Amino acid sequence: MKFNRYRKNVFRFETFGNEGFWTDAVRLPAGIVAARVTPLKALQLGLQVDVDALDDATKRAVAAELKKDPTGSSSALFNDPAVTVKLINANAVAGMVVKDSNGDGKLDVAGRDKVGASCSLCHTITDGSILNLPGAGSIGKRIDGPANHNINLGSIFATADNSRTLYPVLQLSLTANKGKTLGRAPKGLTEDSTEAEVDAYLSNPQYYPVGMFDDTFDGNGDPMHNTPFFRQDLAAPFGSEGAIARLDNFNNLVFTGLFDQTNLTTPGGRAFLRKLGGPAGEEIVDDYIKVLAATNVTGYPYVKAVPHPQPGSEDAPLGIRVDSQKLLDLNAYVVSLPAPKGVRGDGKMISRGRDLCRAITGWPRSRCALPLSRPNHPRSVLN
16 A cells, blocks of 8 residues: 555656756746636646645635535635645645745745646546536546546646747747748747747647647647556557657656756757757757747756666667656556546447557557447557
């Protein structure tokens, strides 16, 4: 039981130090405070609130407010930006993890404590037992593993005070590609694009759809739909392209690259992007360094990782690796998460999906077969 609890906490609360990136570079907590994001707005953005993380007084206040208004729309509590900060300080917002960065024994984002990102930002929902907004977030008991299909990461990122520091995963107009771009927007961004221009891209659901996350540093602007994270023993290979054999290696790339993109400016990060995109990869790194300088970002990279003897390998694409034991503990937890009970779906649509799976992957029919009662099975062509 002790090991299971520890592994669960790695999934829910481990950041490997990326709070420096999200707080000092992207400045997401500052943006949330400045934008006066209310609990209702946070839920509308698809964020999930763990009721068990709330103190008894807050639980009673929430219950009283929802008794008067089951939607929370007219509730003073749900429309108070200060309550959002209180929820974050309580580590009640799944995946937005507060760390005691100033060492005073308290969690307070107003007192120089920092907020990072964990796996549960995208791969945890709640049972909605307290409040479940249709097509949005919910309040209830955590359920780890299912994909949060309602999370609006683009708009969440646009709320940050310095969303320009997400440059490597934006849709870019690169000189190496003669300004051509493959994303959904009619034109790409550059290192000189303003914060307002970046926010307009991120917050436009036609360019950055709800439930999606751009997980590649290629400048193409290609958000992928969020996928489940339960029974990952059935989901290999991993990554958007299915190019990563081991789950711990996939998670290492997420934490060393996606959750702290400043690592791309290191020699290992530059080598990785050069291998990935040639001159375009080099240009992304050079431009990113200019963006970081222009927005007064210093002290990076932030994630706590160690050099790896095989830089460029699957084990360490950027030449570094976070704590391997914690990565293995994370493996163990997500492998143990049960698949949720499925629902029956459209048989013809599911059959077409099987055929598409076989056409894209070349897998045998048995691997692409999704029982009609289990359309949410984790075998996905995106995994």
